[in-house]
Amino acid sequence: MNAHSSLDKVFQVIMRRFMESGQAPHYTEIAAEMDVPVEDGRKLLHELYSPGFPGWLASGTDYIGSFPPFSNIPTQYRITIDGQQKWTAQ
Numbered sequence: 001m002n003a004h005s006s007l008d009k010v011f012q013v014i015m016r017r018f019m020e021s022g023q024a025p026h027y028t029e030i031a032a033e034m035d036v037p038v039e040d041g042r043k044l045l046h047e048l049y050s051p052g053f054p055g056w057l058a059s060g061t062d063y064i065g066s067f068p069p070f071s072n073i074p075t076q077y078r079i080t081i082d083g084q085q086k087w088t089a090q
Helices: 003-021 027-034 038-048
Strands: 064-067 078-081 084-089
Touching: 003 027, 003 038, 003 064, 027 038
Parallel strands: none
Antiparallel strands: 078 084
C-alpha cells in the first residue's frame, strides 16, 4: 500500500468511526483496523494531520480533537442526523 492510499484509508477509518459512534478512534484502533503495528497507526495519524489538514490533534497528545466537520471535543454546535444527536461540529 503506498503512502497516499494509506492516508486515504486512515481518513476512511476515522470518518466511518465518527459516523457510527459519534467519537473518533484512538490510533491503536486505527492500527487494528488497518492491520498494521500500533506505532505505524500513530505515525499515519500524525501524517494525516500534517500542515494543511483542516483538523487538529488535542494539544500535546495523539488524540483527535477535530476531524472536519466533526469535533471530538464537545461544542455547542450539535449535529442531528435521522433523529440522532451524537455528534458535535467544529
